[in-house]
Amino acid sequence: MDADLFASPRWIRLVWSMIGGAGLAVLAIARWLTPDPSGMGTHEQLGLPPCGFLYLTKLPCPTCGLTTSFAHMARLQFTPAWHAHWLGPPLFALTAVTIAVSAWACATRAPPAHIMRRLRVARAMVIIAAAALAVWMVRVAAIVLGRS
DSSP: OOGGGGGSHHHHHHHHHHHHHHHHHHHHHHHHSOOOTTSSOGGGGGTOOOOHHHHHHSSOOTTTTHHHHHHHHTTTOHHHHHHHOTTHHHHHHHHHHHHHHHHHHHHHTOOHHHHHHHTTHHHHHHHHHHHHHHHHHHHHHHHHHHHO
16 A cells, blocks of 8 residues: 555544544443442443453453443533542543544644654553553452452
């Protein structure tokens, strides 16, 4: 393929529109869902199965509670969102910021690779993954120690 195609304003706007649209869809779905009172399982309203990891181990997986947390955040219910999953509120905020950045980048025709390098997206993803692992380990430890 021609490399100039990916540098065209039309292509750049398409990419940013898709990124912003995906973020907007996530927040809209979060608002549409009703948070499960148990703190997890809200994703089942989307036709998804219950968490297999939770079923097999009786321990939450690293993402258990995130959909519920997002559904609470979409209603500005901060405390239940934190209780459902500690990373839910920051990831919800990051999703909202992504929509704003996408709109700005689309309007200015900023190349996606340039913006992602400038915002250090790869580093941010590593930090988010490490935080998710740490939060999960704390959650599992609290459950295991609580059973003893």
